[in-house]
Amino acid sequence: MPRWPEDSRRRLVDAALVLFDKDGYTATTVDDIAARAGVTARTFFRYFPDKDEVLFADDDELLPLMLDTIATSTGPVSAGVLMDQVLVGLAQTIEPARVSLRRRQQIIDSELSLTGRELAKQARWQKEIAAALVSRGFEATASAVLSSIGFALFRSQMLEWLEAEDGVSLADRVKRALPKVRTVLDESTNR
């Protein structure tokens, strides 16, 4: 429970989203964001290491959740089932934030560098999840492959979910994703 803190941070995030949405990412300077939040640019960089991160800072809370899913899972399960649990848990966590996530994704898609940042973050998750699977005794390459395609699938499902209006939850989409791969693969070897 700090004195003024967290308040500035929240205002900076809000200001950034509004301005990026209104004027575009490159067109809005850090000074603009800081001014709208009532602080200095220097303060902005105290909360966020760079201009991009104001869009992704909240994501950092998600990795511990995912790692926790793996660490606290009980009983003998396959790596695939664990990965499934991780992704469904992730889906359920972000599910309520759909509208703001969609706005954010529009901004991200408008700038290639932001897409890169998003994917880099996901790549870090991917590595950590794979490592967590390994530390639970699963084989290294299988863990890497699983984590790799798991996140690739999650992302494609998330993008669909953000766009779609059919009301199908992200968790449901994710649950259907892995079997869907199997279908595609069965077709793929069908010379």
Place this chain on the structure above:
Amino acid sequence: MPRWPEDSRRRLVDAALVLFDKDGYTATTVDDIAARAGVTARTFFRYFPDKDEVLFADDDELLPLMLDTIATSTGPVSAGVLMDQVLVGLAQTIEPARVSLRRRQQIIDSELSLTGRELAKQARWQKEIAAALVSRGFEATASAVLSSIGFALFRSQMLEWLEAEDGVSLADRVKRALPKVRTVLDESTNR
């Protein structure tokens, strides 16, 4: 066959790789690179839109190759087979450059922003390949999923290939990757 051109560009790339390797990415300034190549920083930015791109500029030649694979494929094949051909072709193309690619990957891994750039480029490929599959008459979601996991797999295999010393070619690794997914998946539903 330009007058002086291409020569400066080549020298800039070489200088950048040497300096990034020697002093680290952030520590070497664009001025350093330009100086070593015998030109001005302004000239650097005429060849490359930003400092990152000097590491990735050559990759742009690869996309046309991949799209060509899809466009010129004859006979009725499944999307999966096509995707397989694309990735194996890509693997064979970059195969000879292994040593320089490994040095490059070390630099990329040292900086999160570079990883982002690498993945952003791959994301663009992914979208274009998916679009090419669609234009060959394949279903949209299947194309997207296939392209998505295809590149995820390719990347994980490439990273293994760069590290490994077992002499197994990248193309072979890629060929084994898709079946490997199937194995992992079979295990994954095996509650």
Place this chain on the structure above:
DNA sequence: AGAAGTGATGTCAGAAGCTGTCATAACTTC
């Protein structure tokens, strides 16, 4: 209540990335 401490913020200075503009020199072409 007053002193001392802590943490958030402001101010200032500066490096590095990147862009626009114009000049110039090298080289080609007619």
Place this chain on the structure above:
DNA sequence: GAAGTTATGACAGCTTCTGACATCACTTCT
């Protein structure tokens, strides 16, 4: 050899990001 093209240099300026130090608000201890 005149005209046109092109790579490059030379500034000048903006934006992102960092380090150093000052200051102000609020807390805690006495």
